[in-house]
Amino acid sequence: MKHLASNLYYLRTRNGYTQEELANHLFLTHQTISNHETGKTEPDFSIIQKYADFYHISAEDLLLNDLSKKEKNSRIIFDSVIFDKRDKVFIIISGTKGTYSYKNIKKCEILNEKARYKGKEEPFTHQVVTGVDWLVQANILEQPFYVGLRLTMKDGTHLAIYTSKQPTRTQTDFHIRDVKEAEKIKELIDKIIMKYKNDESYKMDNVNSKNIFFDKDRQTFQILSGSKGIYPMKDVCKCQIVFEDAKYYGKTKPFSHRLLISSFESFFVTLRDTYVGLEIELKNKEKLYVYVSNIKQKHHSDAFKADVKVAETLKKYFKTIITGNKTMKDE
Incomplete structure (x- = not known):
């Protein structure tokens, strides 16, 4: 179990969870999570399996391998989302936090969400247009927004990935940077969608x-x-x-x-x-x-x-x- 504590800390932080958030997901206490990550106490096998299932890895990997080294080459890492090529999942850090399967993505769009609605309603219900209307909608009306991606899943649900770390306005340096990051992520997601679409075309x-x-x-x-x-x-x-x-x-x-x-x-x-x-x-x-x-x-x-x-x-x-x-x- 020499790698267990460090792996638990690595997986939690890499997936963007606080100790309290993870404790709520696993029905454990905040102190229990802390003790496991510092090595103060060791979980029993049923809890180890619970950790493994939550992170979609094997209990053997969790116990015996240094995941920070093993997973380095299998992951494509952005500030807002991580793509795991080995396990075919993506982990949203900024947005609808969680781990999701590649095969369930149906559509990906780059959108802007009005800052005052972020986190309060379904992602991108309230959008800001930044095309020919940006002077009217963004500058004159002074509507700050977040740049991000809306993913439509095959079950009809929507996920949000925010490339903006803070509210921005049209044509600022932050806006241009955040859009470029979103475009890189969308390019990768579109490849994933096409790959699984081709797979499913054969029954x-x-x-x-x-x-x-x-x-x-x-x-x-x-x-x-x-x-x-x-x-x-x-x-x-x-x-x-x-x-x-x-x-x-x-x-x-x-x-x-x-x-x-x-x-x-x-x-x-x-x-x-x-x-x-x-x-x-x-x-x-x-x-x-x-x-x-x-x-x-x-x-x-x-x-x-x-x-x-x-x-x-x-x-x-x-x-x-x-x-x-x-x-x-x-x-």
Whole structure:
């Protein structure tokens, strides 16, 4: 537990919570939070798990790893919001404080909110226009405002991110600076929206769920037949369709005896019993195998063709995962 106290302090301050605010969220006392962060007392495992769930990390990471170092390269940090590329969440520090999932963002707009309404009503209900009307609305009427972004989520709710730390007026140095910061944040959010829009354009209903299961919430996939286990989607870098000689099924490592199938096989190969599957390569060069066929099939039979079609569908979905991984890496 050598990193626990420092991790708790790091996570709270990095997410923009006071000790009192965090205590209210976790139904603990302010003094308990303070004692845990200073190492004066150590929480029991149920409280450790409560911390881990709140910050969307594993209890193991919380206990054993120095998160201030581990998370440095996985985060894009602005004064008002932090984007965590690893966990696919963003943390609003100035605005609607909290941690939110990338996949739930629907729309992002840069807006100005009248200063006197900030925090009193739904974000950006009262706006200040700074286009051709700015002389009238901002200078003559002297309406100070906050520059920020309004995020519309898929459930219809709105979140606010304020890039202005204090009220400003049109065309001041502060206003220009705050707009530039908002534009940088919006550019990143628009990429995230596009990435998840592309993912969801391919419906999971078409994917065979008997031998492989995709959990988009946890960003993992589980192989039920082949290299059994649960693996992170972010580690996938290649996927191809493979064929196995059925007489070796279950006797050796999956797909260690492959058939090279094309349109020019001999009659002998055409009659051979075959299993259709996928080879998935991870970033660490480890190779995983998924059996798409649940029973052996004669090559060129209708059942064989049906399994190949399922394999192609799965491969297509893995391609969207690989493309998404490259996009997030570029960000």
